[in-house]
Structure formats: structure tokens, C-alpha cells
Amino acid sequence: xxxxxxxxxxxxxLAACGCSHKTYIPQAPDYKDTTMWFTADxxxxxxxxxxxxxxxTWEEDWQHEGTVCHYADVWxxxxxxxxxxxxxxVAAYMAPGNRFYAPYYRHMTIDGWVTGxxxxxxxxxxxxxxxxxxxxxxxxxxxxxxxxLVIAGFSQGGMAVVELLKHISDETYSRLAAAYVMGYKLTPxxxxxxxxxxAKGETDTGVAICYxxxxxxxxxxxxxxxxxxxxxxVNWHTDATPAILHDTITVTLDPTAHVLVVSGYSGSEYAxxxxxxxxxxxHSCEPWLYSxxxxxxxxxxxxxxxxxx
Numbered sequence: 001x002x003x004x005x006x007x008x009x010x011x012x013x014l015a016a017c018g019c020s021h022k023t024y025i026p027q028a029p030d031y032k033d034t035t036m037w038f039t040a041d042x043x044x045x046x047x048x049x050x051x052x053x054x055x056x057t058w059e060e061d062w063q064h065e066g067t068v069c070h071y072a073d074v075w076x077x078x079x080x081x082x083x084x085x086x087x088x089x090v091a092a093y094m095a096p097g098n099r100f101y102a103p104y105y106r107h108m109t110i111d112g113w114v115t116g117x118x119x120x121x122x123x124x125x126x127x128x129x130x131x132x133x134x135x136x137x138x139x140x141x142x143x144x145x146x147x148x149l150v151i152a153g154f155s156q157g158g159m160a161v162v163e164l165l166k167h168i169s170d171e172t173y174s175r176l177a178a179a180y181v182m183g184y185k186l187t188p189x190x191x192x193x194x195x196x197x198x199a200k201g202e203t204d205t206g207v208a209i210c211y212x213x214x215x216x217x218x219x220x221x222x223x224x225x226x227x228x229x230x231x232x233x234v235n236w237h238t239d240a241t242p243a244i245l246h247d248t249i250t251v252t253l254d255p256t257a258h259v260l261v262v263s264g265y266s267g268s269e270y271a272x273x274x275x276x277x278x279x280x281x282x283h284s285c286e287p288w289l290y291s292x293x294x295x296x297x298x299x300x301x302x303x304x305x306x307x308x309x
Contacts, residue, residue, distance in 0.1 A: 024064040026073035026106055029131055031138040036074060038087045038102040040095040048098035049177060049302045050143055053090055054132055054153035054160040055102060056183070058082040061111040070124055071106040074131075080104050086154070090287055093295040094152065098302075103135035107156050114276045116223055125159065132160040133167045140172055148177040148305045150298055154287045155224070158184025158210075165195040165208065173206065177305040180294065181210040183286035185227035198229040202236035202297065203304040209233065209297075210258075212281070213289065215267070217257040219280030230258040233290045233297065245289070265289070 029036045042048075059072040059079060072079045087102045094100055108124045115121070149172070153161040158181040165179055173195045186208060190196050199207040211233055212225035220226060232253040234243035242252040249265040267282035277283040287294075 022067055024067040024069040025127070026064075026069065026071055027075050029074045029103070029105060029135070031103060031135045035080075036104050036135070038084055038091070038100075038104070040091045040100040042095050042097060043099050049148040049150050049298075050139075051094050051098050051100045051150045051152065051298075052136060052139060052164075053087060053094065053100065053102040054105070054151075054157035054164075055083045055086050055107070056153075056155035056157045057107055057110050057113065058086070059107070059109045061109050070109050070112060071127065072104075072109070074104040074106060083107075086287070090152075090154075093291045094150075094298060096295075097299070098150075099147075101139055103132065103139075105131035105135060105160075110273070110276075113156075113223065114274050116276075118223055121223060125156065128156065129160060129163045132164065136164055136167070140168075145171070145175060147175070148302050149175045150177050150179070150302070152180035152182065152294075153184075154182045155184060155283065158182050161208075162186065162190055162196065166190075166193050168195060176206050178205060178298070178301040179208045180298075181208055182294075183212055183224065183283055184210070185212070185225055186210045186229055187226075188228045191228065198238075199231045199236075200238060203300050205301055205305045205308060211260055211286070211290075212258075213251075213260045213262055213267075213283070213285055214281045215262060216280060217254050217259060217261065220257055220259055221277065221281055221283070224277075224283065225259055225281065227258040230260070232260060233293045236297070245293075249289075 062069050083104055091100045107128050112121055112124045151161050151164055161179050161181050197207050199209045209231055210227055211230050231238050232243055234245050234251045240252055240255055242250050245251050250263045252261050254261050267285055270278045270284035272279045
């Protein structure tokens with residue numbers, strides 16, 4: 001009965017706010033239920049870090065009994081399986097030597113992003129970000145706070161990383177080795193938060209690593225990548241010093257647009273989607289193209305953090 005009441009409440013709120021179209025809000029997650037988590041423990045000797053990862057967008061708008069839904073349903077096994085496709089691949093390079101945690105959450109569907117409407121996106125993702133914050137609080141309540149902490153996310157998950165940095169306590173922030181905002185932006189207002197300090201190099205700690213990849217700066221997608229800062233995850237420079245990746249790919253940070261411009265790489269494995277992403281930007285590559293660099297960097301920042309203790 002309690003879950004039914006939690007489920008019914010958002011529908012009542014929608015009616016009360018005078019919205020002209022009813023939408024279906026899926027049942028809220030219960031983060032005390034292990035079904036709501038993807039976890040991996042590869043830290044047998046207890047010397048690694050805790051990694052909290054937030055998945056990107058996997059669902060399109062769908063119908064529940066004739067009513068449109070703008071969110072993933074965490075109680076839907078298919079939706080969880082979709083999220084797990086990404087999470088498991090990220091865990092393959094982030095989890096070794098660490099304890100890895102990733103919650104399933106009611107992420108906003110891609111249809112919201114495609115509008116390009118910042119106000120609508122902020123409104124719809126409020127529910128999604130609340131889920132992530134609740135999951136994080138549940139995670140923090142049971143974790144050993146003496147361990148280093150790494151937070152990471154891709155795309156909508158990158159947005160969640162930014163919101164988590166605003167949400168966390170000073171005590172939790174004091175344990176942060178690094179936060180990886182992959183395929184999302186940091187805005188000037190974000191950096192006003194004391195917990196959001198853009199990375200300046202390869203081993204600074206308590207910092208946010210932010211990057212977005214394009215073939216040319218004209219392809220920057222504002223609702224995702226209009227960032228005020230960035231760092232090159234290949235050479236860890238914040239200037240235009242080019243870096244060579246996999247022998248043939250040149251990655252150069254544009255210090256004005258704050259995006260990575262790549263040459264020697266087409267990104268053809270990522271098909272354009274609804275004329276929104278992968279149309280000159282290479283949004284879908286962010287967790288994968290630089291995965292070896294990110295894995296090594298996580299190790300270095302954890303070591304740097306421990307060296308500061």
C-alpha cells in the first residue's frame with residue numbers, strides 16, 4: 001500500500017499544477033532493495049576506492065496503459081537490463097581494484113533532450129536527480145568513510161555528477177578523489193559551488209574532470225556540451241596542446257569552446273540519433289574512446305589522494 005501511495009502522489013501533483021497532459025510517473029525506487037543496484041567488488045584487500053557511477057539515457061518515451069511516460073521504469077526488468085549494458089562496460093575498466101556501485105534510476109527519456117529546451121530538461125530531470133541523490137545518500141550511509149571516493153557519470157549521468165557535487169556534505173567531499181563528468185557540461189554557475197573545482201592537471205584531487213568530443217566546434221550541442229571548462233583526458237592539459245591517442249587519433253582541446261576536437265577518428269560506429277547527437281559531435285564515444293586514459297587516471301588520483309592523507 002505504501003508503494004501505491006508513493007506512485008499515486010506524482011500524478012496528483014501533475015493534476016494540481018494544471019498541466020494539460022497527464023503523464024505516467026513510474027514507481028519510485030527503493031534503494032534498500034538490491035534490485036536497484038549494479039555492484040562489483042574487486043577490492044579484496046580493502047585498499048582501493050569506492051566508485052559511484054551514474055548511467056546515461058537509455059529509454060525513449062513509452063506508453064503505460066495509454067499514458068505517455070518520460071522516464072525509465074526501474075521496476076521494469078527490460079529498462080534495468082538496458083542500463084546495465086552501459087554500466088557493465090564501464091565497470092569493466094573502473095571496478096578493478098575498487099568497489100563499484102551504480103544505481104538504477106528514473107532517468108529522463110531521450111525525447112526530453114531532443115527538444116533542446118533547457119527549461120524543459122531542467123524541469124523533467126528534477127525527478128531523475130532526486131532519485132540519484134537518494135541513491136547516493138543510501139550508499140554513503142553504509143560505506144566506510146575512510147575510503148577514497150570517486151564519482152562518475154556519462155551524459156545525463158554527467159548531469160547527475162554535477163548535481164551530486166552540489167548535494168554532498170563537506171565531510172563527504174573531503175573524501176572525494178575525483179569526479180568525472182563525461183559528455184556533459186559545467187556552467188559558470190556550477191563552478192560557484194565550493195565542491196566543483198575544475199581539474200587543472202593529471203593528479204589534482206577533489207576536482208571535476210569535464211570533457212565533450214566533437215569533430216569541429218560548430219557541432220557543439222548546447223544543452224549537453226556548452227561548458228565553461230574542460231580538460232584533455234589524454235594528456236591532461238587544459239590548453240590546446242594536442243595529444244595522440246591509439247597512435248592515429250589526435251585529440252586537441254579548444255580552449256575557447258571548451259571541447260575536445262578529434263581528427264583521425266570518424267566515430268562511425270555511433271549512428272546519428274534523431275539529428276541530435278553523433279551528427280558532428282561524437283557524444284556516444286565519451287565513456288569508451290578514452291577508457292584506458294580514465295582507468296589509469298582514476299588510479300593516479302586515488303594514489304594522489306592517499307598521498308595527501
